[in-house]
Amino acid sequence: MGALTIDAAVIERPGEPFRFEQLSMDPPGPDQVRVRIRACGVCHTDMVMRDGNLPVPFPVILGHEGAGVVEDVGRDVAGLSKGDHVLLSFHSCGACAACRDHEPGYCDEFVPRNFLGLRQPGEGSIRRGKVVVGSNIFGQSAFATHALAHMDNVVRIDADLPLDLLAPLGCGVQTGAGTVLETLDVQPGQSIAIMGAGAVGLSAVMAAKIADAGRICVIDRHAHRLALARELGADEVAENLSALVEPFDHIVDTTGVPALLQQSVAMLAPRGTLALVGAYPPQTVAIDPSAIMSMGRRIVGVVEGGIDPRRFIPRLIAYYREGRLPLEKLVKRYPFAQIEEAFAASGQGTVIKPVVVMP
Numbered sequence: 632m633g634a635l636t637i638d639a640a641v642i643e644r645p646g647e648p649f650r651f652e653q654l655s656m657d658p659p660g661p662d663q664v665r666v667r668i669r670a671c672g673v674c675h676t677d678m679v680m681r682d683g684n685l686p687v688p689f690p691v692i693l694g695h696e697g698a699g700v701v702e703d704v705g706r707d708v709a710g711l712s713k714g715d716h717v718l719l720s721f722h723s724c725g726a727c728a729a730c731r732d733h734e735p736g737y738c739d740e741f742v743p744r745n746f747l748g749l750r751q752p753g754e755g756s757i758r759r760g761k762v763v764v765g766s767n768i769f770g771q772s773a774f775a776t777h778a779l780a781h782m783d784n785v786v787r788i789d790a791d792l793p794l795d796l797l798a799p800l801g802c803g804v805q806t807g808a809g810t811v812l813e814t815l816d817v818q819p820g821q822s823i824a825i826m827g828a829g830a831v832g833l834s835a836v837m838a839a840k841i842a843d844a845g846r847i848c849v850i851d852r853h854a855h856r857l858a859l860a861r862e863l864g865a866d867e868v869a870e871n872l873s874a875l876v877e878p879f880d881h882i883v884d885t886t887g888v889p890a891l892l893q894q895s896v897a898m899l900a901p902r903g904t905l906a907l908v909g910a911y912p913p914q915t916v917a918i919d920p921s922a923i924m925s926m927g928r929r930i931v932g933v934v935e936g937g938i939d940p941r942r943f944i945p946r947l948i949a950y951y952r953e954g955r956l957p958l959e960k961l962v963k964r965y966p967f968a969q970i971e972e973a974f975a976a977s978g979q980g981t982v983i984k985p986v987v988v989m990p
């Protein structure tokens with residue numbers, strides 16, 4: 632089988648705009664799945680990668696909330712076939728202790744497989760002439776008409792479901808919802824404060840509602856995002872943490888703002904947990920250890936919600952079908968050609984979850 636010509640949005644060097652290009656895609660290797668991408672969500676991490684603040688290989692094809700239809704599968708791929716509708720998620724090794732425990736977000740190879748985009752021997756790539764383009768980001772690189780994903784990060788869904796609306800399940804939505812429903816395992820009646828009302832924070836709000844939390848509080852700087860938080864089930868919203876009445880059984884930080892972390896520890900109830908979900912630049916936060924110790928409080932780091940996408944995404948789809956995950960309130964669609972506009976809207980915070988739709 633020969634190479635396939637695809638259209639992709641390429642970032643040549645850190646910080647540069649997208650450039651549309653025709654590139655050449657190899658046939659899928661043994662564990663790879665070729666997906667005709669229909670839609671891909673824009674995630675905050677895409678901006679961090681575009682700007683060169685994560686170690687991705689340039690030139691690079693970003694995009695890690697892909698959704699589409701399987702076109703071809705490698706010889707070792709089981710349980711997937713041509714024509715299947717699929718959502719793509721992050722990539723993991725499948726063999727380390729975390730992967731065996733169904734917590735692949737803590738995979739030993741998380742960084743090489745998701746950011747470095749390294750390929751295993753025999754895997755297909757995307758090429759510009761003889762040059763291999765960075766095209767295995769999160770095991771997908773889905774800002775393109777086609778992607779080569781992997782057995783472990785492809786989740787089959789029913790063909791009647793809207794691929795463009797559900798694309799963000801594979802990163803942003805599962806991160807917020809997984810933190811609440813699995814890592815924190817919020818119980819009925821418990822209180823929760825969510826810091827930041829972006830896609831991850833608002834997914835945490837919807838999940839807290841699903842968990843039947845007693846008091847759901849949200850802080851954010853944007854009034855329109857707080858209004859949406861209320862619409863999705865928040866009981867109290869505020870621009871500052873100090874405006875909320877403490878304590879909280881759970882606090883979720885999606886902001887990465889150090890001052891908020893320091894402030895929030897003191898607002899935890901006895902045995903309360905602070906979940907760190909944001910993108911944190913290298914920094915130090917001063918925390919009084921006795922404030923953690925004496926109350927049995929916890930601080931936990933969370934990657935991708937701490938879930939296994941192949942188990943958790945079907946659970947999210949069931950909530951979506953029941954109307955408990957109204958993603959249409961978060962998503963705005965953009966034609967693929969307007970990917971720059973989609974990124975600008977996300978960067979300015981005017982759109983919660985832009986999704987680019989492929990032609």
Ligand SMILES: [Zn+2]
Nearest residue numbers: 724727730738
């Ligand atoms: Zn692993």
Ligand SMILES: [Zn+2]
Nearest residue numbers: 674676802803
């Ligand atoms: Zn993401």
